[in-house]
Each structure stands twice: as structure tokens, then as C-alpha cells.
Amino acid sequence: MKRIIEIAVFVLIAGACVVALLLMNGEEEQGFNFSKGPEISLRNSTQTRIHYGIKPNNTFDPPEKRVIKPKEIHRYNSRFALEISWERIGAKTTRNLTPGRPYAFRYDENNLIKIYEGSHGRADAEDLAPYVATPMEVVAKMLEVAEVDSQDIVYDIGCGDGRIVVMAAEKYGARGVGIDIDPVRIDEAKENAKTANVEHLLRFYLGDATTMNFSEATVVTLYLLPESNAILRPMFDEQLESGVMVVTHNYRIPGWKEKEIGTFYVKDEGDKDHSIFLYKK
Ligand SMILES: C[S@@+](CC[C@H](N)C(=O)[O-])C[C@H]1O[C@@H](n2cnc3c(N)ncnc32)[C@H](O)[C@@H]1O
Structure with missing residues (x-):
């Protein structure tokens, strides 16, 4: 009888050791430390x-x-x-x-x-696109096809270094508004407006464009990803006056096919092709 009890105790202890080892291994398997560093x-x-x-x-x-x-x-x-x-x-x-x-x-x-x-990791704001600047020759064509003039108020949503509204002001005397979520970009945009002597025609806002109002725009420019254009479309439907020109670089506005009035192609300095889509609300 004593022998049976000894065997039972041994089996129990051995079993407990095996379970403990398995648990420790399991912990190790998912043990990457993702809590230190940027x-x-x-x-x-x-x-x-x-x-x-x-x-x-x-x-x-x-x-x-x-x-x-x-x-x-x-x-x-x-x-x-x-x-x-x-x-x-x-x-x-x-x-x-x-x-x-x-x-x-x-x-x-x-x-x-x-x-x-991405552009940012904020949970309270949409990430509409990473920062990639539109080449200057494409900017020039976007403004040309939208027929920008000195009466216009051009909104660039996700304005980066402000180059689109700066060119609209410098070349056509248009007023402009640039919106970006990245403070570095807004600082660059203000600096570029100053260098071009068009500060008085432009305003730059730091923040999430999806919480802002675009109703004073007569021209809207976008270089954002298709799903981001889709997020903005209901805002355009609600806020923009009819007749406002919306011009996009490389990506269409999903669901606005009936408003698309032209497609244009431009090569940049490096011979890379760019598409421009023109919409009239
Ligand atoms: C592809 S870049 C376009 C820059 C500029 N429009 C151009 O064509 O040169 C997209 C810009 O959108 C900005 N962006 C991303 N999410 C945003 C948001 N929720 N609100 C405002 N700007 C945003 C990024 O910081 C980035 O500068």
C-alpha cells in the first residue's frame, strides 16, 4: 500500500512539473518585448x-x-x-x-x-495619406485645368509643404487655404508662402481635415489615397457649392463618376507619368 502511495505522489509531482514547464515555454513563445523604444x-x-x-x-x-x-x-x-x-x-x-x-x-x-x-499614428484622426509632394509640373497642370484665377479660393486638403496653394497665389493671385495634420508640414508651408511673398493671400490650418469646413472653396485640390477621397466625398456633397472644381492627383474620387469632366496626363522631370482627374460639383 505504501508503495502505491509513493508511486501516486511521484506521478502527481512529475505531472505538475511537466505542466509548469509547458506553461513556461508557452510564455516564452509569446515573449517578445514590444514595450521599449520608439x-x-x-x-x-x-x-x-x-x-x-x-x-x-x-x-x-x-x-x-x-x-x-x-x-x-x-x-x-x-x-x-x-x-x-x-x-x-x-x-x-x-x-x-x-x-x-x-x-x-x-x-x-x-x-x-x-x-x-502613414502620416501619423493618432487614433482620433483619419490618416489620409503619407507625405509625398506633387511634382511642380503636375501642380502647374492641376491649376491650369481647374482654370484658377484671382477670384478663386483654392483649398488643398493635406497640403504638405503648401506648394499647390503657394503656386495658385503666386501665378494667378488666387487666395488659398492649406490644411495638414503634420505640424512640420504646416511650418514648411508657412515658410514657403513667406519666401514667395504670398503670405497675405494664404491661410494654413493644422489639424484633421475631416473635421473642418470647406464651404468657402471655389477650387479643391487633393493628392490623397482613394479610400481617403471616399471619406471626404460626403463632406464635398454636403459643403461645396455647385460649380466648384475639384482636381485630384493620381487617384479618383470613388462614387463621383458622373461629376468627372476630364482626365489629363503629365510627365514629371524623371519621365514618370501622373494622372490628373477633374471634377465639377
Ligand atoms: C500625399 S501628401 C500631399 C501633399 C500636397 N497636397 C501635395 O500634393 O504636394 C498628403 C498629406 O496629407 C496629410 N494628411 C494625412 N492625414 C491627414 C488628415 N487627417 N488631415 C489633414 N492632413 C492629413 C499628410 O500629412 C500629407 O502631408
Whole structure:
């Protein structure tokens, strides 16, 4: 009898040790420390749940598995670049994310999910597009096709360094308003307006354009992504006077097909093609 009790106790202790070891291993498996270093934000700007894996790019350990819902933002802190992987037409795609930068899952031109650089990681504001400046020859064509003149008030939504409204003021004497969520861009835009001596014709606002009012605009210019143009469209429907010209660089306004009155093509200095879409509300 004593022998049976000894065996039972031994089996119990051995079992407890195995369970403890398994638990410890499990903890280790999901043990990347994502709490130290500059923040990387990852936004889901698509309309679908996305399964992805994430790990520091300097480790051979398997990635942690995550699911991100539409509109959700995941945040990681890391001193090292993070490697992120997700499925794209059945094949695994990976890319590195740099500490301190915002990113977003978005649709590419073939409607496949891709990771793009973002503009900011704020949860209280839409990320309409990362900063990429429109080449000057494209800016000139956008203003030309919209027939901007000195009576116009040109709104550039997501104005970057202000180049569109600065050219509208310098070349045509138009008034202009630039809106951007990035304070660095607004400072650059003000500086550019000063250098061009057109400060008196322009105003720049720092903030989320989706909370602002565009009703005084006679011309609107956009260089934003298609889903961002789609977010702004109901605001244009509600706020813009009929007859207002809306001119976009490279991306159309989804749902405004009947208002599209022209498409133009321009080559930049590097011979790269750009499209311009012109709408009349
Ligand atoms: C592709 S750039 C266009 C810059 C400029 N319009 C041009 O064509 O050269 C898009 C700009 O939108 C800004 N942006 C992104 N989300 C925004 C938001 N919610 N409100 C205002 N600006 C935003 C970015 O900071 C960036 O400067």
C-alpha cells in the first residue's frame, strides 16, 4: 500500500512539473518585448480583418500572431525594426517597420492589401495619406485645368509643404487655404508662402481635415489615397457649392463618376507619368 502511495505522489509531482514547464515555454513563445523604444503604429485602413505575424527582425524565433480589425490601430515599441508578415493572394509577404514611424494596411492599385507608410499614428484622426509632394509640373497642370484665377479660393486638403496653394497665389493671385495634420508640414508651408511673398493671400490650418469646413472653396485640390477621397466625398456633397472644381492627383474620387469632366496626363522631370482627374460639383 505504501508503495502505491509513493508511486501516486511521484506521478502527481512529475505531472505538475511537466505542466509548469509547458506553461513556461508557452510564455516564452509569446515573449517578445514590444514595450521599449520608439513607437511603431499600424493602422488597418482596409475594410477587412487582417491576420499578421510580427517579430523583431533580428530574431529567428517564430512571429507572434495578431488580428487587426478595420479602423483599429496596433502599437508596438521597439528599438529594432520589426518584421511583419501577412498573406497576399495566398503568398506570404513580409516587410520591415522602422521604429518611430506610422504605417497602415491599405489597398494597392490592384485591390490587394499592402503596408504603406502613414502620416501619423493618432487614433482620433483619419490618416489620409503619407507625405509625398506633387511634382511642380503636375501642380502647374492641376491649376491650369481647374482654370484658377484671382477670384478663386483654392483649398488643398493635406497640403504638405503648401506648394499647390503657394503656386495658385503666386501665378494667378488666387487666395488659398492649406490644411495638414503634420505640424512640420504646416511650418514648411508657412515658410514657403513667406519666401514667395504670398503670405497675405494664404491661410494654413493644422489639424484633421475631416473635421473642418470647406464651404468657402471655389477650387479643391487633393493628392490623397482613394479610400481617403471616399471619406471626404460626403463632406464635398454636403459643403461645396455647385460649380466648384475639384482636381485630384493620381487617384479618383470613388462614387463621383458622373461629376468627372476630364482626365489629363503629365510627365514629371524623371519621365514618370501622373494622372490628373477633374471634377465639377
Ligand atoms: C500625399 S501628401 C500631399 C501633399 C500636397 N497636397 C501635395 O500634393 O504636394 C498628403 C498629406 O496629407 C496629410 N494628411 C494625412 N492625414 C491627414 C488628415 N487627417 N488631415 C489633414 N492632413 C492629413 C499628410 O500629412 C500629407 O502631408
